[in-house]
Amino acid sequence: MRQLLLLRRSLISVRFSSYSVSPQATISHDGPNPPTLAEHVDITIAGGGLVGSAMALAFASSPLFKSYKIVLLESQSKLPQVSKNKPYSNRVCALNAQSINLFETFDQEHPSENDSLACIVENDVIQSCLLERLKQFHIEPRLNSKVKNFEYEENSIRIKLQDEKINLRTGLLIAADGYQSSIREMARISTMQWDYNQYGIVATLQLADNMPDNIVAWQRFLPTGPIACLPLSNTHSSLVWTVPKSMHKTLMQLSDEQFVAEINKAFTSDVYKQSGTISITERIRSYWQKLIPGILKRNLCPF
Numbered sequence: 001m002r003q004l005l006l007l008r009r010s011l012i013s014v015r016f017s018s019y020s021v022s023p024q025a026t027i028s029h030d031g032p033n034p035p036t037l038a039e040h041v042d043i044t045i046a047g048g049g050l051v052g053s054a055m056a057l058a059f060a061s062s063p064l065f066k067s068y069k070i071v072l073l074e075s076q077s078k079l080p081q082v083s084k085n086k087p088y089s090n091r092v093c094a095l096n097a098q099s100i101n102l103f104e105t106f107d108q109e110h111p112s113e114n115d116s117l118a119c120i121v122e123n124d125v126i127q128s129c130l131l132e133r134l135k136q137f138h139i140e141p142r143l144n145s146k147v148k149n150f151e152y153e154e155n156s157i158r159i160k161l162q163d164e165k166i167n168l169r170t171g172l173l174i175a176a177d178g179y180q181s182s183i184r185e186m187a188r189i190s191t192m193q194w195d196y197n198q199y200g201i202v203a204t205l206q207l208a209d210n211m212p213d214n215i216v217a218w219q220r221f222l223p224t225g226p227i228a229c230l231p232l233s234n235t236h237s238s239l240v241w242t243v244p245k246s247m248h249k250t251l252m253q254l255s256d257e258q259f260v261a262e263i264n265k266a267f268t269s270d271v272y273k274q275s276g277t278i279s280i281t282e283r284i285r286s287y288w289q290k291l292i293p294g295i296l297k298r299n300l301c302p303f
């Protein structure tokens with residue numbers, strides 16, 4: 001069994017949300033008299049995260065919106081700095097072929113030569129590439145620009161920013177301000193959500209051995225929730241382990257060595273599994289082994 005070293009660990013909660021729009025939205029605003037000075041913008045995107053920056057680039061790179069004035073507002077004062085020398089971040093996305101195709105439409109001069117099923121990329125890297133590309137369309141996110149509130153006018157929306165005296169008047173406001181969107185709340189778009197009573201533990205793992213063939217994503221469906229190990233490089237993988245709330249505390253309190261031992265156990269032993277699942281897994285294994293001899297050896301889980 002190969003050992004892993006733990007580099008970083010953090011916790012996220014697992015929820016499901018769905019949205020519905022109330023037919024008559026009432027918008028809150030600060031006072032009865034809107035400020036007089038307003039910059040006119042065609043499309044305003046609030047939030048320069050993955051969704052907002054991809055949305056801005058989709059508009060900017062489309063010939064249909066060539067003459068439109070597009071503004072990307074970001075409440076934070078800094079953008080993520082990516083560097084090859086920095087350790088891997090433990091927030092990653094699996095980009096499937098459709099997402100890769102979408103990104104290719106943003107930069108048709110440099111088509112991707114990737115024919116993989118999917119790619120695992122750090123969120124910071126995706127975001128900074130999107131923002132870098134946006135610069136070529138002369139769009140830079142306006143930092144420290146938090147949408148405080150907005151109100152509908154006859155043919156536009158007037159946006160008030162937290163720290164600015166000049167407001168925006170826009171034809172379209174896109175709320176890309178994250179999963180706890182305050183703009184969505186102000187627009188009274190109701191949501192339905194429930195708690196799965198689970199947490200996701202995310203971590204960056206360093207493989208003890210250099211593995212040139214670390215190109216397979218592994219996921220094991222345990223009765224307690226799925227555990228996934230996503231390849232980043234020959235030496236690193238990203239971990240997402242979904243566990244019941246009752247279990248997360250124990251795991252988070254373990255030392256790094258103990259936690260790594262639990263990961264190895266969850267991937268390789270039957271401690272976390274049910275007997276029915278084990279027999280099905282065994283049958284699938286022997287089916288593949290008969291079909292393509294050697295496949296299991298070549299694609300062995302790196303633990």
Ligand SMILES: Cc1cc2nc3c(=O)[nH]c(=O)nc-3n(C[C@H](O)[C@H](O)[C@H](O)COP(=O)(O)OP(=O)(O)OC[C@H]3O[C@@H](n4cnc5c(N)ncnc54)[C@H](O)[C@@H]3O)c2cc1C
Nearest residue numbers: 046047048049050051052073074075093094146147177178
């Ligand atoms: C472990 C893990 C794995 C995941 N894997 C995947 C995956 O494989 N594929 C996938 O698609 N998704 C995945 N996700 C989800 C994905 O990370 C999120 O859905 C995505 O980051 C959301 O992006 P966003 O732009 O909507 O929000 P955010 O990244 O939260 O960005 C919102 C931005 O808006 C700004 N903002 C907030 N309020 C305002 C305001 N009032 N005015 C202006 N700006 C504001 C914030 O500062 C922030 O920069 C994963 C998430 C986790 C935790």
